[in-house]
Every structure is written in C-alpha cells, then in structure tokens.
Amino acid sequence: MSNSYPLISVNGVIGQQISPLDRGFAYGDGLFETCRLTRGVIPLWALHKARLRAGCERLRIPLDEALLEHYLAALLSAAALAEGIFKVTVTRGVGGRGYGLPAEVFPTYCLALYDTAINLAHQQGVVLRVCQQRLARNASLAGIKHLNRLEQILARTEWQDTAIVDGLLMDKNGHFIESTSSNLFIVRKGQLLTPNLSRCGVAGIMRQLITDVLAPGAGITTEIGSVTLSDLQSADEVFICNAVNGIWPVVEIRSEANPMIFSQGNITAALQQALRAYFSGKVI
Amino acid sequence: MSNSYPLISVNGVIGQQISPLDRGFAYGDGLFETCRLTRGVIPLWALHKARLRAGCERLRIPLDEALLEHYLAALLSAAALAEGIFKVTVTRGVGGRGYGLPAEVFPTYCLALYDTAINLAHQQGVVLRVCQQRLARNASLAGIKHLNRLEQILARTEWQDTAIVDGLLMDKNGHFIESTSSNLFIVRKGQLLTPNLSRCGVAGIMRQLITDVLAPGAGITTEIGSVTLSDLQSADEVFICNAVNGIWPVVEIRSEANPMIFSQGNITAALQQALRAYFSGKVI
Numbered sequence: 001m002s003n004s005y006p007l008i009s010v011n012g013v014i015g016q017q018i019s020p021l022d023r024g025f026a027y028g029d030g031l032f033e034t035c036r037l038t039r040g041v042i043p044l045w046a047l048h049k050a051r052l053r054a055g056c057e058r059l060r061i062p063l064d065e066a067l068l069e070h071y072l073a074a075l076l077s078a079a080a081l082a083e084g085i086f087k088v089t090v091t092r093g094v095g096g097r098g099y100g101l102p103a104e105v106f107p108t109y110c111l112a113l114y115d116t117a118i119n120l121a122h123q124q125g126v127v128l129r130v131c132q133q134r135l136a137r138n139a140s141l142a143g144i145k146h147l148n149r150l151e152q153i154l155a156r157t158e159w160q161d162t163a164i165v166d167g168l169l170m171d172k173n174g175h176f177i178e179s180t181s182s183n184l185f186i187v188r189k190g191q192l193l194t195p196n197l198s199r200c201g202v203a204g205i206m207r208q209l210i211t212d213v214l215a216p217g218a219g220i221t222t223e224i225g226s227v228t229l230s231d232l233q234s235a236d237e238v239f240i241c242n243a244v245n246g247i248w249p250v251v252e253i254r255s256e257a258n259p260m261i262f263s264q265g266n267i268t269a270a271l272q273q274a275l276r277a278y279f280s281g282k283v284i
Numbered sequence: 285m286s287n288s289y290p291l292i293s294v295n296g297v298i299g300q301q302i303s304p305l306d307r308g309f310a311y312g313d314g315l316f317e318t319c320r321l322t323r324g325v326i327p328l329w330a331l332h333k334a335r336l337r338a339g340c341e342r343l344r345i346p347l348d349e350a351l352l353e354h355y356l357a358a359l360l361s362a363a364a365l366a367e368g369i370f371k372v373t374v375t376r377g378v379g380g381r382g383y384g385l386p387a388e389v390f391p392t393y394c395l396a397l398y399d400t401a402i403n404l405a406h407q408q409g410v411v412l413r414v415c416q417q418r419l420a421r422n423a424s425l426a427g428i429k430h431l432n433r434l435e436q437i438l439a440r441t442e443w444q445d446t447a448i449v450d451g452l453l454m455d456k457n458g459h460f461i462e463s464t465s466s467n468l469f470i471v472r473k474g475q476l477l478t479p480n481l482s483r484c485g486v487a488g489i490m491r492q493l494i495t496d497v498l499a500p501g502a503g504i505t506t507e508i509g510s511v512t513l514s515d516l517q518s519a520d521e522v523f524i525c526n527a528v529n530g531i532w533p534v535v536e537i538r539s540e541a542n543p544m545i546f547s548q549g550n551i552t553a554a555l556q557q558a559l560r561a562y563f564s565g566k567v568i
Contacts, residue, residue, distance in 0.1 A: 017301030027433035028312025136420030148432035149311035
C-alpha cells in the first residue's frame, strides 16, 4: 500500500472535508476517541465504543453505531495498516447559528488512521511536571472525552523542555486529576489509588482496563479517591496510562517545589506485564 | 444579488471547507465573534476586533488583523448585504494529533454572513428561565469568546418552550453570570449591576458599550459584582444584551421557585434609546 497518513474519511468518504457549519468546528460540540491499532485491529475498541456511546448520550448526540462500524471497517480495509493510531471524532453535525440543537441531527463521523509508532522508550519511565493550569469542575462534562479541550491546550503550552513528557493537572482544590493526555495512578503499600473523575477529567479506557481487569487479575486492589500533593510525595510508585501508550512509569515530577523522584517498582512492572499478556491474548 | 446565505469564506475562499485536521474541529481551539451588520457595515467591529485580539493573545493564536480585514472586505463586497449577522471564527489552524501547539501556526479564518433579521418584538420584553447547568470557573478561559461551548449547549437543551427566549446560568456558587447568549444587567435605585466575569462568562461587546459609553452618557453608573437570586428578586428592572440583538428587557424569569415578574422600566428604555442614537450616529 502507498497511502499517505493520516488517512481520513468523513462520513465514509476518504478525502472529504468538514463543513464550516459543523457544530464540532463551531462549538466543540462532539466527542472523540483515540485508539491503539495493533496487528491490524483495535483490541480495546469495545471499551472505546462504550465510552463514546456514553458521551453521546450525555450530549444527546444520536450515535449510529452500525454506521460507525461500517465506516471503520471501510477505512481499515482501505489502509491495510498494521500498527498505528485510530482516532474517531463524532460531532452533532451541521447546524445553524446559535446553541439550540438542530431540529434534525445528522452526526459527523470523522475517522483518521495515523501510522504513528508507539514510543517504547517511555515504557521505561517518563518525567512529568505539575501545571499551573487547573481543571474547572463541571460534573455534566466530567468523564466523557468531549471536544472542549482548551484547558489541556493551555496546560501543554506551559513547557517546551522535551525531557518533560507530560504535565499533571489539578482541580481548583489542589487535587491531582490527570495529565493532559493520560490518567494518573499512584501505588502505596501494594495498592493503587487513582483520582476520582466525577467532577473533571477524562475517564480513560486504559484506566478502566487497569481497575477492572489488569489489577484484579494481579491481585491488586484499586481505590478511587482524592490524590493530593502529599499522596504523590509519599507514593511508592507512580504511573500514567492511556489507551495508545499503555502504562508509563513516572520517574520524576517537577514542580515549583523540590522535584519528586520515584523508583520504578514491582507493581507498575506487573501491570505492564499484565497488559502485554492481555494484548497478546486479544489478538491471536 | 442572488446569494444563498449563509455566505461563507474560509481563508478568503468562498465555498471552501474546513480540514478535518483543523484544531477548531479537533479541540475547539479557537475563538469567534458574532456581529450585527446594519446598513452594510458592522458598527461595533472595532470592539469585536479588540476582544478577538485579546482572546488570540490569551490562547497564543497569531492573529493577522490585516488579513482578517482583507477577507472581511472581500466577503462584504461579494455579498452586498445590508442587514444581517456576521460571524468570524479564528482557529489555530491545521495541526497534528495531540494538544501541543504546531511548530508553525497558520490560523484558519472562517467568515460567514447570515441574512437574519433582528427580532424587534423581543425589544419589547422577553421571558427567561434559570438553568440547572452551571458554568465552571476557570480564570484562564473567562471573558474571551472561545469555541468551547458545551456548557451553553447543554444549558440550551433544558427547555423547549418557545415562549422562553433564553436561560440564565449561575456559577458553582449560585451567582448569576450571564444567559446562554447574552450578558445580564439588573437595575436598582437607578444604577446598573452586572456580573463579574473574571472567573467565567463571556465579556460581551454590548455589555462593554453599555458600561463604557451608553450608561455614562445617560448619567447612569454601573457596578460590576456578584448577582445573587435575591439581587434578581429585588431588582427594579432586568435586561439582557448582546451585540446582535441589542438590549432586551426581561419581563419574567421562571425557575423552580415562584416566577419573578419585572415591569419594563425607564432605565432600560433610556439605554435602548441611547443605543438607537449611537447606531444612528455610527452609520450616516
């Protein structure tokens, strides 16, 4: 194949553009999923689809899953890409001026395949920083992966040092919630603690896989609660995760205070191993 | 002319579409202005442009004002529309995957002309409601008219009754901030009070014209502060305003409590009259 990437289809048509009247463009009125493609399939697609469905229900966007599956199959077939990243954006489609929902909604399905390689070096450990930017709290938008991402963009402008891989975001109360593109876990006394996302943050697919499948399978329990600076400082291990990159051990967190240094630990390594086994089992 | 509206140009090309890789579509990474066009000109354009400039500075989008003016002049010339609405959307342009800013940014300028008539009936008085949806507080996004508008969209889904023209939004502390598409003023003892927008809300052009020009010109002082339910309940007059619709007296606000009823008052009428005079003076 000699495709140029990203290979993109809009409503099933490769090369199609977006209407300037699309509410995704006008208001960020939609949702997206970023998925790992490996061995030609998306092993976590069922979980991504479930989150997308939940997001569409929250925003009242009438998702047509069969149509989405059709577009996905067609794009995968056109690309014949084995390893990479799949991104789907679903918006409320074309609308008039003003925030009121269109009388009839025809969602826009924008699917993109990237031939991006996974960063294996980061699986050995990454350096993070603590961002100044805070996440605003709004339960009606928390958890879902919507298109209103200016907080993450502003946070990402705070550093240029390429040694720093990602930035941690707190809410208004100084509780750590996530990084700009991953969820956060800390390990203490052999157990996991990950932030409560009921008021802000994105409930990640890899986070879900860890709490529901990988950690229980390894005999590790997970607590969902508040994560403060002192929780971080006293953590035995820290890692971040997302559906594309998997699990990245955190070796250092830089902030205005003294940097926090973490050793790479057994629990994180065990979860990385469980994830590799899970992926191997998923795709035969 | 026999244009079909909206007449839209993207980067100066009428009929052009938006790239699926535009960061406006991907993340709501941009800003917009909605302006009243009257007698073929945009009388408040200087104020709109100043807010757009401030928003672009906040988001670090390199606005090219001369280019924008060029595109605007070309679109107005192509349309030859006398009365309507002009909307401009400026985004960070095309980018790769991820929140980090592109190495080189070429903003997208999407300009649209609508032949929408102004609703004169609403200048006699409108009915509002109080929304359940709250505005999250984030000082780094407050005031500017960015493209992350899911809160307004969710608020607007709360009612279908066409007698209700707009909904009022509170912040997390129960302070009234604005309606989904307008700013809020209350009149008490001959003076104006309008919400502080330092932590959420859009700093409207008409609000600015009122506080800086129209009210002082009529000898009316304006306080910027917190507006609570009891402030609303005890108000002598209430009005909302935006750059397109001007000033709309509020005659009723419905909520879970008893509806609040307001008489149309002299101060609101004086400001409406001052606005008409201002517009007449602006366009000869």
